[in-house]
Amino acid sequence: MLRYATGPLRAPAFRGRCLPVTLLPLAGLSPADPVPAARAAAVAKQVASLRIGGEPGLPEPSPEALRLPRRHAILVLDPCHRAQAASARAALASALELAGGRPVILARDPTAPPGAPAQIAPPPGVHWLPERLSPWALLDLAEELRGASDEMALLASAAGVSVDGRLPDPVPRWTALIGALRCADPFLARPWPLERALEQLGEWRRAQAENRRVTLCLGMAFWKRRRVAALFAHAGGAPRFARHPGRAVAQARRAGGALAVWASRATPELRADCQRQGVTLLTVEDGFVRSRGLGARFLPGAAYAVDDRGIYYDPGRESALEHLLATAEFPPALLARAAALRRAIVARGVTKYNLQGQAPSIAAPPGRPRLLVPGQVEGDASVRLGGGAIQDNLALLQAVRAAHPDAFLIYKPHPDLEAGFRQGRLEARALADLADQVVTSAPLTSLFPQIDALHTLTSLSGFEALLRGVRVVTWGQPFYAGWGLTEDRNPPPRRGRRLGLDELVAASLILFPRQVDPVTELPCPPEVILERLEDPAAWKLSPFTLHRGFEGWLRGALSRLRGLR
Known part of the structure; x- marks a missing residue:
């Protein structure tokens, strides 16, 4: 039987x-191959x-927050263990003797068990940090x-901090550790190189820091709450859910x-109240590679847009x-990763909802440009805020027909409309005057190879078309417009930086x-979500929401009886 320890490179917990x-x-196990210096x-x-x-997962205040100088003190660690008390007191005595005017700080060793009593009483003139702090918060001092x-x-050897009067060479220590460590992908259970494991630990560390600042969640539907709790989880637990805006801001x-x-609950009044009381407001919305199924079916998503500036579909204010x-740098390694991600999305036919269906045949006669117009949910915030003068599917079709009277227009209703969950269906007679073909119950990706261009208001389908090399014309102001990749009939304000496609993907x-990750409920990179989309078992509907399927079917049937498409 092989026995393992977690070692010094430990993963944090997210709500347990x-x-x-x-x-x-x-x-x-025999040592791995020799490790180059x-x-x-x-x-x-x-x-x-x-x-x-x-x-x-320990608190990591900055030296400024602790009101102590950076990298100037002699730091003595209390092991909080009786058997090591004598050596710790000797370390403190030598620190006081050698201080030479430098501050001396006494702190708990981060490896000491929680709640273990301190073994050294700080003498006068020694700054005592009673809280258990991150190793890196201590090394900063x-x-x-x-x-x-x-x-x-x-x-300390990695950070370049002296230990007992000597600056340690990191190479021998890290060579021995690297040769012994075994690393694995925590999501997909396959071997990983150490460097990729370190990147994941870094990503989890950033998630811990971002999540710790979230105190409360507001306006989250009951069926979203478990996944949202996982989204904002950290070593100390997860934020609570509130129902009353005023009380939530005060708390x-x-x-x-x-x-x-x-995001839909972030009213101007709530924003003003947060600004008045000095509370940071984060808006939350579904991300762009969401799930294997519809949110309107009450299926929790796996990707989220969390924004401390605005929200990506509102061009009225700059979003995160x-x-x-507009400002990010895109180094070559990031662009290579973005290109690989884009190719994987295209090869797997990934979209926001990843719905199944048969590929339709587009019956356009030769010589007529084939233009796809995807429908949107009328009254949706992205239409209301980003659509400008065009606010519904019928008006968009009319605008495209007027601009291209000889084109073969293909209209595809939004999946939520087809499923009967949302409003915005069009009368068949009105559609017949504008669209040459209406496509239903088909995956969007099956249409891209058959069209010459996609015309959209603010739909994410425009972004998905860009990934596949399709020409995109925007009539509203979606997040992907204004960067030189689309033909914009209503150019967004502020934008103008020219971006490459993989720069858009990277951001x-x-x-x-x-x-x-819908399986482990841990923060994960986007590549893991692509893998999970291959597994239907990862996307489970709650038994408490099964009625939504019947409800959608009934609404769809009633709409069809009324001649709506």
Whole structure:
């Protein structure tokens, strides 16, 4: 039997959920291949850059927040263990003797068990940090470390902090560790290189920091709450759900945290109240590769847009996504990842909802341009805020027909309309005067190879068409318009930076959204969601929402009886 320990590169917990990415065999495995010194140095540098390793999920205040100087103190660690008390007192005594005017700080060793009593009483003049803090918060304070455990000494070597008067060479320590560690993908259970495991730990660390600031969630439907709780989970738990806006803002202000609200519930009054009381407001909306099925069917999504500026479908104010698109740097490694993600999306036929169906045949006569006009949910916020003068599907069809009188227009109703969940169906007679063909119960991806262009108001289908090299004409102001990739009939304000397609993909699908793995309910990269879309078992409807299927069927049947499409 092989026995493993979690080792110094531990994964954080998210509301009690935790999966390791690195394990340290205690015995029974032969060492891995020799580790080059350059790789060991690079790994140490990566660990310090990502600020990972040691006890995860602990508070990480900055030196400024602690009102202490950065990298100037002698830091003494209390092991909070009686057997090590004498050596810890000796470390403190030597620190006081060698301080030479530098501050001396006494802190709990992050590896000490929670609640373990301190073993050293801080003498006068020594600054005592009673709270259990992140290793990296402590290393930010230290010019020199004394009384360090093996784990803290390892991290100090990566951070370039002296230990007991000597600056340790990181290479020997990290060479030994790299040779022993075994790494695995926590989502798909396959081997990983150490460097990818470190990246995942870094991503989880960022998620912990982002999630800790969220105090309350507001306006979340009951069927979304478990997934939203996982979205904002951290080592300390998850935010509570509130029902009353005024009380929620007051509670968030008292807690000094942020308020997360479903975007459609972010009223101007709520925004004004948050601004008045100094509360950060985060809007939450479904992401762009959402699920295997409709949200209107009460199926929780796996990708979310979390925005502290506005919301991506409202061009009236700069959203976090628009800010990214306007200002972000896109290094070659990120663009290569974006290109690979785009190719995987196209090869797998991935869209927002990933619905199944048969590919229709477009009956356009030769010589007529084939233009696809996808329908949207009328009254939807993206139409209302981003549609401008055009506010419904009929008006969009009329505008496209007027601009292209000789084109072969293909109209595809929105999947929510086809399923009977939302309003916006058109009368068959009105459609017959504008559209040459109406396509229903077909996946959107099956139409892209058969068309010459897609005309849309603000639909995500325009973004999905861009990924597949289809010419896109926008009549509203969606997030992907205004960057030189689309033909815009109503150009958005502020934008104008010229972006490549993979830069748009990098910002929209990698840097901006947050994903929750529907299987482990842990934060995950977008590539994992593509894998999960291949597994129907990962997308389970709650038995408490099964009535939505019958409700949609009934509404659809009634609409068809009334001659609506």
